[in-house]
Amino acid sequence: MSGGFITKAKKFFKTLGPGLITGASDDDPSGIATYSQAGAQFGLTTLWTSLLTFPLMAAVQGMCARIGIVTSQGLTVTLKKHYSKPLLYTMLLFSFPAITLNIGADIQGMGAVANMVFPQVPVFVFCISITAILMFVIINFSYEKIARILKWLCLSLLLYIIVPFMVKQDWGLIAKHTLIPTLEFNKEFLAIIVGILGTTISPYLFFWQATMEAEGMQHKKKVVVNNVILGEMKMDVNSGMLLSNVVMFFIILTAGSVLFPVGITHIDTVDQAAKALEPLAGKLTYLIFATGVLGTGLLAIPVLAGSQSYMLAETFGWQAGLDKKFAEAKPFYISIIISLIVGLSLDFMGVSPIKALLYTAISYGLTAPVLIAIILHIGNNQEIMGKHTNSKLSNILGIITLLLMTVAAVGLIWFLIKG
Template sequence: MKIEGIRKAFKTLGPGLITGASDDDPSGIATYSQAGAGFGLSTLWTALFTFPLMAAMQGMCARIGLVTSQGLTATLKQYYPKPILYGMLLFSFPAITLNIGANIQAMGAVCHMILPAVPVSVFCVAITLLLMVVIIHYPYQKIAMILKWLCTSLLLYIIVPFLSDQNWKLIARDTFIPVIRYDKEFFSIIVAILGTTISPYLFYWQANMEAEDRLHNHIIVVDKKILNSMKADVNTGMLFSNVVMFFIILTTGTVLFPAGIRQIDTVDQAARALQPLAGNLTYLIFAAGVLGTGLLAVPVLAGAQSYMLAETLGWEEGLDKKFAQAKPFYISIIISLLVGLLLQFSAVSPLRALLYTAIAYGLTAPVLIAVVLHIGNNKKIMKSNTNSWFSNLLGTIALIIMTAAAIALIYFLL
């Protein structure tokens, strides 16, 4: 397919692809790299396992946004008791803020890796200011197209495993036959993988973006054609996300794990996974991937948080609006970025912070999954577009798995 054809295909994909790409943010890269480095190929099965669950949950949220023409928070506010709404905010805000800070910190760290003479803190401040200007000045849809191309650097992880002899029987076994170790370290990484893959903030983002798409495209009736188009978009985005996840684990599991690098504490350690392919260009390519996904994901994170606040407090909202049209909405984004920036001045390393973020999502996700399932089956809200039995099955499995993993982790921690 020619470049022009690829570009057109890219444009036909909407919120689902952006959601999938932003899911492989620095938090995801760190978590999957640590999984491969720390446990070899024994967590490969999670990529195959999480895809249908992730696609089902994001599909539910997309359908809610399309049918109701509003985000999850507005739906909760309109149809559910206030304690549920405030409980969701309480569960979600700390993890989202930590994720914003961890991503900014990671982006600053990769810039410092390329230009060691400049302190990480200087890069973090510069990146935060850049994000503020870009988010306020440009419509998100416009910058997302550019950033999606930067994220394609992550596809280089797919090439590395084919550069050396691999035991493909072992890879196939670990992909299709789950390996489970009953200890704190293993359950921590499983919860982190689940948390960074089935991330609560993406639920809010997906619903809001679908609602905005319906408004922009002047969709009056949500028919089967619209729903099928949404489903294809979401499934494509989630497939892209999980393919990248699989190969990051495979690459680090076949490059770092055999080399004895079992604990990743710095971004340059994570970057070494690309050494067999990129040689001296490794750090530049890795930096491009982290910066691309970080610059794509942070507006998603901050935007999701601000949509939640705006819908709760009745503010004007929308990343396509001018600053003067939605001042409280944009001010809340600025505040969330500044609070996230403070993480840089803590003693937590960027990679550790990203891993802690994923674990935090893993612990809070079960509650939101239960809420989304309830909304998706509420005929008063969804009318004739309630969840199918298959969506409910996958959603219930996601709820059980996320809950079990979180309980197991708490047990081992205590």
């Protein structure tokens, strides 16, 4: 019986790929800081958001994955072929600064957390070392090897599921706040809801998902799209989005049950969250939390840098692919190097992670509703998708996501105007 279970588990893990990596990379150090702030500021009252965001993320990422599989092309190529160039360039204009700032904030967060564990080594040394390691791996390793590494790094997210069980919990209260939404009609609460939506439903993930699925189909060569392939994709995407939201739930729970009760209600950076846990929940809890930050950063930054470079390559017709050698796709790899170096340089230019996250949220918030509307249109376009257009459920969830993200964008603008 145990042998059969192991065989099934191996088969299941083998079907996981782009969806799992996409979902896991969504819980990057920047996202962890947002979820920690939600828990620290409002306790357990935002736990219900993980139930809301899961089906919405799964629906949108599932559409992106299906577009990549059916067309064997990235989302940028589809936009370029079937939509106006000004629209494409506007998406790029808003996406690139946001992705670069996100990379910079994640590198800074990882460097700060590593410095807490090894205080004798300066933060900037860790930041440079992390960037150099990522550059080496992305340029020298094959697509299959990078995909395997990223899949195993997803396990680092499981550390966040352990943390809440290391302190006493009121599981009845947790269940109540998970199943019954709590709404507070004030600027601070609405701002954190906007932040959670912007962090979980990020435009760069749309591009990465479609491109990775397309690259996977190109590797298979001459495989006809059928229900088996689409079924495996759905399982992969749903598993990745479920993992992402479970981790989000447990990070909010950790901060809400450990930091909020003792009056620590303001978290600006992910290292602050880790530091605040140490005296309250013990050294081991703090180390587990910090290790998770490093693991998720190593997972998320290649996705961020890769999605940006794929977007550029698909726009300008460059040779692209993580399976290609540097000499075969020089502009593609050079753009990855530049994005990592620019992201790293933000720390030396005095750009704070909080400002970087604010500007990132603004860019993502403005582009996400437009992109979701386009993805819905592509997903229902028979000329592009043939018989694999959106199901009724996908359309309903997609429209709900579009409306919520539009409200979030309007809310974000309102918060900025009001200061």
